[in-house]
Amino acid sequence: MHATPALATPSNATAVAPFQRRDDLGIEQLREHVVVARRRVAAGQFVHRVGQPFHSLFLVGFGCLKTCELADDGREQVTGFHMRGDLLGVESIGLPHYACDVIALEDSEVWELPYPPMLTACLRVPALQERLTAALAAQIRRDRQWMLTLGTLGAESRVAAFLLDLAERHAQIGLDPHRFVLRMCRVDMANYLAIKHETVSRVLSHLAATGLVDVRRRDVTILDPVALRRVASSESSVH
Amino acid sequence: MHATPALATPSNATAVAPFQRRDDLGIEQLREHVVVARRRVAAGQFVHRVGQPFHSLFLVGFGCLKTCELADDGREQVTGFHMRGDLLGVESIGLPHYACDVIALEDSEVWELPYPPMLTACLRVPALQERLTAALAAQIRRDRQWMLTLGTLGAESRVAAFLLDLAERHAQIGLDPHRFVLRMCRVDMANYLAIKHETVSRVLSHLAATGLVDVRRRDVTILDPVALRRVASSESSVH
DNA sequence: CGTGACCTTGATGAGCGTCAAACCTGGTGG
DNA sequence: CCACCAGGTTTGACGCTCATCAAGGTCACG
Numbered sequence: 001m002h003a004t005p006a007l008a009t010p011s012n013a014t015a016v017a018p019f020q021r022r023d024d025l026g027i028e029q030l031r032e033h034v035v036v037a038r039r040r041v042a043a044g045q046f047v048h049r050v051g052q053p054f055h056s057l058f059l060v061g062f063g064c065l066k067t068c069e070l071a072d073d074g075r076e077q078v079t080g081f082h083m084r085g086d087l088l089g090v091e092s093i094g095l096p097h098y099a100c101d102v103i104a105l106e107d108s109e110v111w112e113l114p115y116p117p118m119l120t121a122c123l124r125v126p127a128l129q130e131r132l133t134a135a136l137a138a139q140i141r142r143d144r145q146w147m148l149t150l151g152t153l154g155a156e157s158r159v160a161a162f163l164l165d166l167a168e169r170h171a172q173i174g175l176d177p178h179r180f181v182l183r184m185c186r187v188d189m190a191n192y193l194a195i196k197h198e199t200v201s202r203v204l205s206h207l208a209a210t211g212l213v214d215v216r217r218r219d220v221t222i223l224d225p226v227a228l229r230r231v232a233s234s235e236s237s238v239h
Numbered sequence: 240m241h242a243t244p245a246l247a248t249p250s251n252a253t254a255v256a257p258f259q260r261r262d263d264l265g266i267e268q269l270r271e272h273v274v275v276a277r278r279r280v281a282a283g284q285f286v287h288r289v290g291q292p293f294h295s296l297f298l299v300g301f302g303c304l305k306t307c308e309l310a311d312d313g314r315e316q317v318t319g320f321h322m323r324g325d326l327l328g329v330e331s332i333g334l335p336h337y338a339c340d341v342i343a344l345e346d347s348e349v350w351e352l353p354y355p356p357m358l359t360a361c362l363r364v365p366a367l368q369e370r371l372t373a374a375l376a377a378q379i380r381r382d383r384q385w386m387l388t389l390g391t392l393g394a395e396s397r398v399a400a401f402l403l404d405l406a407e408r409h410a411q412i413g414l415d416p417h418r419f420v421l422r423m424c425r426v427d428m429a430n431y432l433a434i435k436h437e438t439v440s441r442v443l444s445h446l447a448a449t450g451l452v453d454v455r456r457r458d459v460t461i462l463d464p465v466a467l468r469r470v471a472s473s474e475s476s477v478h
Numbered sequence: 479c480g481t482g483a484c485c486t487t488g489a490t491g492a493g494c495g496t497c498a499a500a501c502c503t504g505g506t507g508g
Numbered sequence: 509c510c511a512c513c514a515g516g517t518t519t520g521a522c523g524c525t526c527a528t529c530a531a532g533g534t535c536a537c538g
Contacts (some may be wrong), residue, residue, distance in 0.1 A: 134333030
């Protein structure tokens with residue numbers, strides 16, 4: 001259900017993370033073969049936009065970003081939020097141009113992985129190749145899991161599932177899974193959840209009223225993970 | 240928006256297809272390196288089930304199949320329908336077991352591509368590797384495009400978009416894009432569209448009443464593609 | 479201290495889900 | 509060959525969930 005795969009964990013974080021994500025690549029190994037440039041991205045700035053020439057994948061160093069899918073007629077859909085260790089740009093592999101927007105929600109850092117060099121590195125290091133392919137497959141599974149959530153659950157369950165997903169990902173990068181800050185505004189969250197932002201507000205208020213969480217604007221504390229998990233998997237109106 | 244990528248077009252179809260799908264791999268090239276076994280699958284039978292040991296990818300020779308994502312609590316979500324030239328099983332790469340079910344909707348044939356041999360073939364043939372990766376990336380894009388449709392459009396638009404997608408895919412494999420048979424029942428279609436089957440029925444009846452399509456149970460004729468496209472991209476209640 | 483972005487809450491209603499009944503249509507067996 | 513049956517499909521009536529519209533509150537920042 002995660003929005004993006006962790007291709008690798010930035011080296012300064014390996015000691016902190018309680019466990020590595022399965023689709024971890026190993027950034028140290030990668031750096032032996034590819035020149036990795038760090039790039040700062042201010043809040044609101046694009047890492048890449050749809051239509052720009054595809055040249056690199058990006059690994060999130062720190063911060064938080066969102067991926068945005070666009071339609072010709074102006075509709076847009078947030079398809080993922082990304083944090084440290086997540087790999088960006090994989091969906092554009094094989095295309096001349098990036099297929100979506102990636103925008104920083106706060107000041108962030110991404111590590112630029114030039115793609116042609118990565119390809120040649122993959123030729124020399126089969127393990128690298130396998131891990132990149134595995135990372136792509138893992139991304140498909142996450143998207144599918146999210147489709148399952150959106151397709152089968154109602155508004156309240158979606159919000160609960162979202163909070164639990166954030167909690168899990170925070171745990172994976174060594175942060176407190178039960179107390180964190182939402183880096184995205186309600187509108188982005190609502191778009192991702194395919195509901196309206198007013199509904200998100202109401203659901204959060206309700207979850208707080210029933211004692212499952214504490215919410216003060218963007219500060220979230222999960223008080224009853226078990227009950228929250230129950231909410232996140234109970235079928236909704238859309239039976 | 241297609242449900243599955245075409246890794247290759249079966250050789251007996253290359254002459255028929257008006258154009259090759261971009262993520263085409265070239266089955267002839269592949270057969271030089273991997274033993275490809277044909278397998279018949281009767282309607283209702285599984286190509287693979289969640290939990291079975293992962294060993295192969297599958298290329299659809301003919302017929303129609305669906306992919307089904309399962310949750311622990313029994314919820315399930317159809318995440319794609321597949322026809323000739325589509326590649327199955329990619330989402331399970333890197334796992335010990337298949338991550339989803341694939342079920343034949345009618346008597347079908349799949350070509351079994353044993354995965355370990357494919358990996359070694361990829362090592363010797365870089366072009367093959369690149370195309371497999373590209374096929375995975377294309378799958379991610381299709382899933383994302385569908386997430387955009389589900390997240391931003393109402394019931395009527397979703398059905399219209401679905402019919403247009405089927406039309407396009409039929410064109411790609413050399414079938415009539417404006418006159419075809421729905422191989423799935425209303426329930427499967429509705430599940431994929433994240434609405435109820437009664438709603439699908441009603442929408443189809445309404446599209447027929449306004450002269451955009453003709454629908455007789457599973458036989459569909461698209462009468463006004465332009466108007467249908469307009470319906471498929473007009474934002475819904477979910478503004 | 480104003481100003482704008484973001485968040486919350488309420489009232490109302492549209493869209494679609496739910497429940498129920500009737501209608502095919504293809505397959506089975508008498 | 510026809511009667512029957514089961515699964516799939518259509519249609520209607522009703523109600524719930526969530527979108528819409530509107531107003532007010534909170535906070536960061538110039």
